[in-house]
Amino acid sequence: MTEQRLREAFGKQHKAFIGFVTAGDPTFDKSVASILALDAGGADVVEVGIPFSDPVADGPVIQDADLRAFAAGITTTKVFELVEEVRRKSDVSLVLLVYLNNIFKYGYDRFFSKCKQVGIDGVIIPDLPMEERGEVLPFAHKYQCALIPLVAPTSAKRIPQIVQGTTGFVYVVSSMGVTGVRSQLDSNLEDMIAAIRNSTDAPIAVGFGIHTPEQAAKIAAIADGVIVGSAIVKIIAQNTAETSKKITEYTRKMSKAIYKINREKSL
Numbered sequence: 001m002t003e004q005r006l007r008e009a010f011g012k013q014h015k016a017f018i019g020f021v022t023a024g025d026p027t028f029d030k031s032v033a034s035i036l037a038l039d040a041g042g043a044d045v046v047e048v049g050i051p052f053s054d055p056v057a058d059g060p061v062i063q064d065a066d067l068r069a070f071a072a073g074i075t076t077t078k079v080f081e082l083v084e085e086v087r088r089k090s091d092v093s094l095v096l097l098v099y100l101n102n103i104f105k106y107g108y109d110r111f112f113s114k115c116k117q118v119g120i121d122g123v124i125i126p127d128l129p130m131e132e133r134g135e136v137l138p139f140a141h142k143y144q145c146a147l148i149p150l151v152a153p154t155s156a157k158r159i160p161q162i163v164q165g166t167t168g169f170v171y172v173v174s175s176m177g178v179t180g181v182r183s184q185l186d187s188n189l190e191d192m193i194a195a196i197r198n199s200t201d202a203p204i205a206v207g208f209g210i211h212t213p214e215q216a217a218k219i220a221a222i223a224d225g226v227i228v229g230s231a232i233v234k235i236i237a238q239n240t241a242e243t244s245k246k247i248t249e250y251t252r253k254m255s256k257a258i259y260k261i262n263r264e265k266s267l
Contacts, residue, residue, distance in 0.1 A: 020229030024074030041251025
């Protein structure tokens with residue numbers, strides 16, 4: 001399946017809701033439960049973060065999640081075991097968010113081979129320089145794993161180069177800075193999405209700062225997918241008996257907002 005499953009996630013009648021969790025937060029089993037709760041709530045794609053000691057793109061909420069996962073003994077190998085456990089119960093599209101050093105230490109060929117083996121559909125590498133993408137891309141292609149590029153407001157002038165050859169989707173960073181909930185999104189977002197559409201036919205998903213149904217609806221009106229991370233990780237951080245239920249309810253609420261926009265635009 002791999003990349004095909006990711007294409008199908010964006011090929012439905014509605015636009016895609018993508019939820020993020022940190023693998024192993026707060027434990028292996030509870031992390032599996034969180035992913036399944038996202039699937040139960042209607043998530044089209046789940047982005048699974050591999051914890052890293054210096055996550056430059058992540059704000060304090062996800063940094064704290066990384067620390068909880070490390071305390072629980074998570075490793076890259078255990079992340080793959082976690083994905084295998086999810087795959088026994090769910091066929092939801094899964095992508096990994098992983099920093100380059102984790103892949104380098106694991107070995108490029110070994111890492112992407114394992115992605116294919118366990119059922120990972122794509123990989124996001126937030127600290128991968130465009131100039132070094134050529135070192136990673138052959139392995140992603142070899143194992144039919146989408147290498148998902150990030151486009152930030154600061155990289156607008158290089159959009160054609162960044163999105164060239166995209167096979168999964170384009171991850172658009174909605175605003176400057178690190179991950180975390182925001183009250184407002186970048187006013188230039190619509191122009192940036194238009195520029196990306198001029199350079200690729202790949203679906204466009206927007207993340208960083210989105211946490212309300214109203215924000216999700218606004219993004220769904222101009223993009224193909226909505227990515228939510230910190231708001232979900234905050235629910236997980238509460239670590240209560242109701243965590244899975246709360247994740248499912250939140251996902252349904254956000255998905256409903258996106259679906260409503262799609263219905264209105266199709267009438």
